[in-house]
Amino acid sequence: MAEAVILIEDLPIKDPNSKAKLITISGQLDESNVDMKAKDIYKVFEEIPGKLYLVFDFAGLDYMNSRSIGYLTDWYGKLTEKGGKIFIARTKPNIKDILQVVGLTQLIQTFDTLDAAKQAVMQESSAAAATPAPTLAIPAQTPVATPAQVPAVTQTTQVQAQPAPATPAQTQVPVAPTPQPGQPVSQTPATPPVQTTAPTSQPETYKLNA
Amino acid sequence: MEQPIKITITLPTNAYFVSGIRDFTLALIKNTTKFAEKWAYRMQSVVDELCNNAIEYGSAENAEIKVVLIHKQDEYIEILVEDTGTGKNKTTAAEIQKLYDEKRKEGYKFVGIRGRGLAKIVGEWTDQLEFKDLSNGGLQVRVRKYLKDPRYKSGLPESTPTHLVLNI
Numbered sequence: 001m002a003e004a005v006i007l008i009e010d011l012p013i014k015d016p017n018s019k020a021k022l023i024t025i026s027g028q029l030d031e032s033n034v035d036m037k038a039k040d041i042y043k044v045f046e047e048i049p050g051k052l053y054l055v056f057d058f059a060g061l062d063y064m065n066s067r068s069i070g071y072l073t074d075w076y077g078k079l080t081e082k083g084g085k086i087f088i089a090r091t092k093p094n095i096k097d098i099l100q101v102v103g104l105t106q107l108i109q110t111f112d113t114l115d116a117a118k119q120a121v122m123q124e125s126s127a128a129a130a131t132p133a134p135t136l137a138i139p140a141q142t143p144v145a146t147p148a149q150v151p152a153v154t155q156t157t158q159v160q161a162q163p164a165p166a167t168p169a170q171t172q173v174p175v176a177p178t179p180q181p182g183q184p185v186s187q188t189p190a191t192p193p194v195q196t197t198a199p200t201s202q203p204e205t206y207k208l209n210a
Numbered sequence: 211m212e213q214p215i216k217i218t219i220t221l222p223t224n225a226y227f228v229s230g231i232r233d234f235t236l237a238l239i240k241n242t243t244k245f246a247e248k249w250a251y252r253m254q255s256v257v258d259e260l261c262n263n264a265i266e267y268g269s270a271e272n273a274e275i276k277v278v279l280i281h282k283q284d285e286y287i288e289i290l291v292e293d294t295g296t297g298k299n300k301t302t303a304a305e306i307q308k309l310y311d312e313k314r315k316e317g318y319k320f321v322g323i324r325g326r327g328l329a330k331i332v333g334e335w336t337d338q339l340e341f342k343d344l345s346n347g348g349l350q351v352r353v354r355k356y357l358k359d360p361r362y363k364s365g366l367p368e369s370t371p372t373h374l375v376l377n378i
Contacts (some may be wrong), residue, residue, distance in 0.1 A: 031258075
């Protein structure tokens, strides 16, 4: 069985309404261990039901399969539903390659250094802390309709029952189109450069206009 | 003309053993072919995904799966993965082809944890993919990656700049 180790630590952030965790994964995530290892991450979701930022440090991750990517996509869906975000740091070239081929790098920001990823979380959470929380209070000047002013209902509308909400594992996540080799990634993160994929298929010749 | 090198490995139906096949595939392509290292890692993922599918769907727990790696020098790497058709979720070649075609359509929305391996990884990183029903009731998946067939993405290492072009 492939070996994988997951370490989870707190990351300090300024936003009092949210939490951040650093998740360090090393080894190989494959069919033989990923279901078991994913439970550790789902525990974090249980412990922190509110807004959450996750930084994945993949410096020691040598392999991940499609199911690991499926989990990552599920976590992305869960976090973004609540205004949280995922950041990935220090991927090896083969890991970045597989994240790119499934289109995940267009949804999740990746960083060459852990510091850059941490800085992105700080910026993101600081911006969230600075934004006033929406208020539900009704302004005093808003006219409030009294029951007498409400027109009588003359028509009844039959409302179809809505389908039950999707189960967590079936959360639909927008999947970005698979980038073509050499095609620059359109994502423009607010934080330091994420994508460092240079066009690979172009001939690299230098022309001097003498 | 040089004959292709063919290596056949039979594994019990258990994901526990697949990491060994991955390591072997990576070392084989890195050390004995002209494919760029990037493609060695990619083919490692391809083998892994095909084996996982065969284990999950095609072969029963006490059965086995067969992996065949074929290398034709300067031409291609071919991988065949076969199940025994004894699995609870076995599919026919026609069924899996239909599913694959559907998932390869532009804008297809992947839902849930599973289902990306064949369409997003195997499909993207191989030049040919074929499903075939076997006479024993099993399924064979055959993929091929060419080293330098102009119709496909090159498997060769990327060239580095070695000269200046003087545009005088």
